[in-house]
Amino acid sequence: MGWQLEGVVSHEGYVVAYVNRDWVPAPVKGCPIVGGWPVVVVPSRAGGFPLRELGSRVEDGESRIEGLTLVAAGCDCGWRSTRVQLAQAMAWSPARMERVEAVEAALHAAWVEHVEQGSAQRLAVDMALERGTGGERR
Numbered sequence: 001m002g003w004q005l006e007g008v009v010s011h012e013g014y015v016v017a018y019v020n021r022d023w024v025p026a027p028v029k030g031c032p033i034v035g036g037w038p039v040v041v042v043p044s045r046a047g048g049f050p051l052r053e054l055g056s057r058v059e060d061g062e063s064r065i066e067g068l069t070l071v072a073a074g075c076d077c078g079w080r081s082t083r084v085q086l087a088q089a090m091a092w093s094p095a096r097m098e099r100v101e102a103v104e105a106a107l108h109a110a111w112v113e114h115v116e117q118g119s120a121q122r123l124a125v126d127m128a129l130e131r132g133t134g135g136e137r138r
């Protein structure tokens, strides 16, 4: 369940994490199991870019992934916030980020701002279209 705003159906927000594009989680035999999932730790950021979003490969859904330090707020509409480098790593259990409240509050705030700006832009477009008809103005 992501972030939602009352009365807004076209946006649902969540935390997204980034890993190196070519990296695929591969549990090793005998690795720890947490919450029923084999634990895989993201390698250090040597190489860095290009990146991909965690969850974009099927294999991402088969492990608990620890050591995530690059995150952003994301939205169903495709919007992404600026990426944030974390001092304290986050973990991912298939299909959801573990909650780290301090970070999540800031990302949530960025997402709310995105939704509100989007709504303001739509309103401006609606008003422009209305004016463009040349008909009555309300």
Ligand SMILES: [Zn+2]
Binding pocket: 010, 011, 012, 075, 076, 077, 078, 079, 114, 115, 118
């Ligand atoms: Zn959105």
